[in-house]
Amino acid sequence: KQDKRSRIPAKDQKPVRIYYLGGLNEIGKNMTLFECGDDMFIVDCGLAFPDDDMLGVDLVIPDFTFVERNKDKIRGVVLTHGHEDHIGSLPYLLKQINVPVYGTRLTLGLVEGKLREHGILNKAKLNVIHPGDVVQMGCMSVEAIHVNHSIPDAVAFAIRTPSGTIVMTGDFKIDCTPIQGEMIDLARFAELGKEGVLALMADSTNAERPGYTKSERSVGESFDALFKKAEHRRIIIATFASNVHRVQQIIDAAVHYGRKVAVSGRSMVNVVNIGMELGYLSVPDGVLVDIDVLNRYPKDQVVIITTGSQGEPMSALTRMAMSDHRKVVVGPDDYIIISANPIPGNEKTVGHVVNELMKHGCEVVYEKMYEVHVSGHACQEELKIMLGIVKPKFFIPVHGEQKHLHKHMVLAKGMGIPADHILISEIGKVVELTPNSMKVVGTVPAGRVLVDGLGVGDVGSIVLRDRKHLAEDGLIVVVASIDAESGFVVSGPDIVSRGFVYVRESEMLMDDAKRLVRRVLEDCADKNVREWGTIKNRVREDLSRLLYERTKRSPMILPIIMEV
Amino acid sequence: KQDKRSRIPAKDQKPVRIYYLGGLNEIGKNMTLFECGDDMFIVDCGLAFPDDDMLGVDLVIPDFTFVERNKDKIRGVVLTHGHEDHIGSLPYLLKQINVPVYGTRLTLGLVEGKLREHGILNKAKLNVIHPGDVVQMGCMSVEAIHVNHSIPDAVAFAIRTPSGTIVMTGDFKIDCTPIQGEMIDLARFAELGKEGVLALMADSTNAERPGYTKSERSVGESFDALFKKAEHRRIIIATFASNVHRVQQIIDAAVHYGRKVAVSGRSMVNVVNIGMELGYLSVPDGVLVDIDVLNRYPKDQVVIITTGSQGEPMSALTRMAMSDHRKVVVGPDDYIIISANPIPGNEKTVGHVVNELMKHGCEVVYEKMYEVHVSGHACQEELKIMLGIVKPKFFIPVHGEQKHLHKHMVLAKGMGIPADHILISEIGKVVELTPNSMKVVGTVPAGRVLVDGLGVGDVGSIVLRDRKHLAEDGLIVVVASIDAESGFVVSGPDIVSRGFVYVRESEMLMDDAKRLVRRVLEDCADKNVREWGTIKNRVREDLSRLLYERTKRSPMILPIIMEV
Ligand SMILES: [Zn+2]
Ligand SMILES: [Zn+2]
Ligand SMILES: [Zn+2]
Ligand SMILES: [Zn+2]
Known part of the structure; x- marks a missing residue:
């Protein structure tokens, strides 16, 4: 702390912490939270599209638990650009914490449409920024820098913190002949590099691809x-x-x-x-x-x-x-x-x-x-230029799956950044930066929250497991009424199936199934087994065995037994 | 018929018909049937893997309806090579018609394993063939020709028919430096070309790719x-x-x-x-x-x-x-x-x-x-060589999706084959060849039969539709007993849900649902509506509306109402 070479007064050397709430080990739902002292702000708030195994799910948003816990500290959200993986979850976030939002004109234009659909546009605090603008976030500040990407008005951020400057490229490429507007402001990145950059977080989407992305x-x-x-x-x-x-x-x-x-x-x-x-x-x-x-x-x-x-x-x-x-x-x-x-x-x-x-x-x-398409993300040569002009002390590849982050790390090593100055982080990890160190100091809740229709988070692993089971083998409902006194079958058992087999073509199997269930129920009555759970389990097990032997399938079995 | 230039006696000019039972507009379940007079034989009998929308399905085999109808005419099955898309359905076919099977040693080695699993190996009539061998199939014959592919012992076929010679490449590439065995027998293809080939059916898998496939x-x-x-x-x-x-x-x-x-x-x-x-x-x-x-x-x-x-x-x-x-x-x-x-x-x-x-x-x-992988299929330059040496009068691209067949057609046109001598066929279509003509003369049953566990064909579109519905929105079972005399609710209604929402977190919704169902049932009783179908439909409709309004989801609703 008493290091004489340091030009930052010791009292201001609060470490900065970076919380990754999305966008690592995935391409989607980018969301990063910066903290310094009592101040926090968020960069981007995107969504992801469901994987094949998330049956029936419409979209995936980040887990906002940590954000809600710290709502009083959060000074605002800054947006890099208007792609869904950067703005798509913003309506869900603003419903929880209505903080100011900063973004370029097109980005906010797209955000407005979303907020209108969610019925929260009139309450939102939207602020247009331009490249060069600086937004104060408590003891930190955020400067927007023009970049090229596959949507206009994309920006990177230079984040000034008491520990030093952190550059976040956002999604970018280097397009020397863009259709509209300027080429990426490499000069500004270079200036920052000359001043000294503590850490760089850069887009890894195309880190596997050699060469340049075409204009x-x-x-x-x-x-x-x-x-x-x-x-x-x-x-x-x-x-x-x-x-x-x-x-x-x-x-x-x-x-x-x-x-x-x-x-x-x-x-x-x-x-x-x-x-x-x-x-x-x-x-x-x-x-x-x-x-x-x-x-x-x-x-x-x-x-x-x-x-x-x-x-x-x-x-x-x-x-x-x-x-x-x-x-x-x-x-x-x-x-x-x-x-x-x-x-x-x-x-x-x-x-x-x-x-x-x-x-x-x-x-x-x-x-x-x-060549009817070009990517919006930088390839290896462009990534090397960014690393080369920003010259960060520490490097954190972001916006990619493990294989992309890993390749980006290899590139950075090739540029001379020492291995222990590069960090492949994970969602939920907390990275602490001081002027001289970068380390993981803990974890916070982070993950994916599933949106299905109007439900946010009400579809979880059990519901998904049931959907998968139903999807693969279908359903058998077994219905019977038994006498409340004697336990003997009064009506049924009937069997209703969906997604299992054509019942008309499997009458024999269904008849055998009914006979089996009747036998199980009678056996339970004889032995005076009257515990619902036990009876249902026996029906489920015995019927499951029969069906598997005969079809090699394991439908979900729902025994419904009513006492009358 | 009296054309003097023809060297084939008029009485032998029975047209040859080709029935495509699989392998067109798909890469998978290749199966082609040749017919001439009273003789038929089959080339390959493969399987396909299920698409994403075939929930729970293990594999897909061709529809054998047409084969079974003609079982007395079928002289045998010849196999090009041992890939699943060429031999995978053979056990299912042989269970229907136990005809002789011809294939090279490795191909039959792989077939044996399959037949053993299905318990039909001892009954099967397997015959080893080598390149150069000719198998007589009634009035037609089949000659095996060595080709290169990503499995050893692959062959093409030269099929002699009264109408002329048909060459079927099977899956192939031209590998001038194979690991084992010879380079593809281009000389034999060229000889056939010199003799005159009526039609060529060639592998289209890589027709989109320019250049050569590497060795x-x-x-x-x-x-x-x-x-x-x-x-x-x-x-x-x-x-x-x-x-x-x-x-x-x-x-x-x-x-x-x-x-x-x-x-x-x-x-x-x-x-x-x-x-x-x-x-x-x-x-x-x-x-x-x-x-x-x-x-x-x-x-x-x-x-x-x-x-x-x-x-x-x-x-x-x-x-x-x-x-x-x-x-x-x-x-x-x-x-x-x-x-x-x-x-x-x-x-x-x-x-x-x-x-x-x-x-x-x-x-x-x-x-x-x-370069840790090379394809087993010919690219454009190789396909052109095959077309160029076989010089067929008619050309039918096979083994590909529409886009592959289409590209292969474009290549053939570029080689000078007239457009009306090229046919992109479809599964179920019957193509008739005479020495001077190629035309589609009808259709036969063809398509996909789904195998799920032990069931062959018992999962059809209704079962799949139900599985999809269950997969996306889950299930609600509504149970109630009503008095047989009065129609009033005796017990229930109860609601069981799976794959819909966490019930514990949706108690209010479930309570509202129960109230709604009770109201519907009482209303039916009041109005003396006693028709089961009507009552169930009303429960389904009203409950569906409530759930959609509240969740924007449409689970499958199964009303189970018992009379006691
Ligand atoms: Zn983007
Ligand atoms: Zn992005
Ligand atoms: Zn093959
Ligand atoms: Zn194949």
Whole structure:
């Protein structure tokens, strides 16, 4: 503490603590909490989409237990950009703690839509920030720095703390020829690096990929070539709704080739409206037409921009492929471009949509060879540039699964950062930084909270386990009434099955099952076994054994026995 | 019929018909039936793995309706090779029609194991064939031709019919430096081409991929480099069990570096045993050790060959990753190579296994950059060579989804085959070939039959629909007894739920639900509604509305009302 070289007065050297509430060992639900003394603030509040084993779950949000416990300390939430994995859980958070929210214009534009849907927009305290702005968060402050990404208006943060400066890149890439706005503000990152950066937390999404991510502009060149190839056909392009620059390039190509543009899919319509309203999309008058009147124009004079680039079952493109879209019927006169790569896990659904479109006779462009998509995240060479100019003392890779974080660590080691100055953290871990040290000092509650319909957190592991059981082997309900006095069967046993077998084709099995249950119940009555739990367990066990022997399946068995 | 140029006597010009019972618009359950006059035979009888929406289903086999209808005409089954998508349904077929089976030695070796499991090996009529052998099938004959693939002993077929020769490539690639045996017999294909080939049916799996598939030998070179890098660590390699040549190369590398080899995973043990028995795998004495005694050797002297390259939940590698393997505990001393690419749909599970292994501190090699895997299927340049030397009059791309078949068609057009001489067929379609024509002449029953446990075909669309409903929203059982005379409630209503919400945390909702049901039942009694269906429907509708309003979920509702 009495170190003379230190220029920070000892009393201000409160350590800073970083709480990871999401975004590590996953790509999704990013949420990080910073603490210094009595002050806290949150960076991002995203959601994740459910895994295959979370049957029936709509979305996944972070566990807010730790936030609620500390609600009085929290000075606000700052947002890096408007992707769902960074803003999607904000409505759920603000319902718990209504703190000020800071974000760039487009980010807050997208947030507003969400808060309106949740009926809490009028209460929210939204504050627009611009790159260069500094937001004070008690004894810490947050400066926004312009970065490139697959959505406009994305920012990184330089977080000033008594222990030193922490740089958080947010999601970023280096695009030297962006569609709109400036190239990432590398100069600012470099300045910070020269001043001295205590720690860097950087986007690991593409840490497995060598080289550079191509400029968004290269996609425009592909569009130009493909619009030519489309000739007399209608063009349908599916992409991510939030990729406003991609949409701009489609519109530019349409204008260039004299085509009208119609928009399909709820989220695409929403983003195009917000983008135009806020000036992020420039569309000449008369270019946009309603999808209802599209058929008035010849095929070679229209482009449809649509959702569904991931083969999502309810999306516009999937509906077109399944002949289930109310406005658009596809056929050999359609030239379809899927301007996106499948997110891992979606390869099969995307492939399915491509197959179905081809069966209608459409030509479908979906391969990498045409470069109809570029990533929004930095590849290895860009990550090395970031590490090289920020020159952090400590490094924490974030925004990735273990394999991404691990590769990012290997890159950082290659750049000369000592292994013990790099930390792969985990959700729930608390990392403490002082001017000279980085260490894990504890854990706090963190994890995933499942949202199903209106229910937040009411679907847990038991409910999911039951759903899985029902999904795999179905259900047998055994019903019987027994006499309250004697315990003998008065009516039934009847058997109702769902998701097990076709009952009509399994009458013999069902008859045997009924006989078995009757025997069990009579045996219990004879032996004067009157304990409900015992009787039900015996029915369940004996019936389960019979069904497994005969079918090698283990349906859920619900014995319902009524006393009359 | 009187065409003088024809050298085939008119009376023999019976058309040949091809019935596609599987393998089109899918990669899986390949099965093709040839008919000429009163003779029929089948090529391959494979299975498919269930899609995500086939909840609880174990595997999918072709619909044998058409085969059973024609059982007296069927002269036999010929098999191209021993992959599951070509032999997996054979036991189910032979249980219906016990016809002779023809296949190469390894193929039949694998078939024997399956038939033994199904208890029908002693009855089966298995006949070993070698490349060059001709099997007579009534008025048709089948000649086997050696090809390269990711399993040894794969063959193509030249099918002689009165209408002309049909070449079926089976699964193939062109490997000029195979690990064992010869390069694909291109000379024989070329001879047939010179004689004149009526139609070609060729493997479309890799029709989307430009260039050539690399030789299996290139993987060996990667292994050599990686074994060096592994240094003092234990090496664990996951690959497809059936890829005997891959296993051979691992063993060769192990011998070279003085390591013992242990085998983990049921199917891997099975294939290694069959491979050694039949002479497809050569393992020097003392190299193989039992996995139980592996810990007696230092880490740098062992290699484990394991299943699980697709992240299959129950596989050996996944168990190692989840700390659930009884014999192998992984950690920082393990160097793990996943020698396979994820099959579309498996990217996420493979990624998950990689992440978990890395959390244990293992180094995991899984990227394409190391070339630890090559495909077993021909890429575009190889497909063009096959088309170019066989020079078929008609072309039918097979073994692929629509997008693969379509690309293969585009390649064939580029080679000069007229569009009307190319047919993308479908399961159930009947294609008729005469010396001068190819056309679709009808359809027959075809599709997928689901196998769940011992049940073959007893899980259909209704059962699956119920499983999906149960999986997504769970179940509510409503139980009540009503008086047989008056219709009034005697006991209940009670509510049992599974997979819906935690009942303990939703007591108010459950109480409201019970009140609602009681009201509905009393109302029915008052109005003298005594029809069971009507009463149950009212309970279902009213309760469903309440639950949806309160939770935005729609569980399956089973009203069980007993009269006493
Ligand atoms: Zn993002
Ligand atoms: Zn993100
Ligand atoms: Zn194969
Ligand atoms: Zn195959």
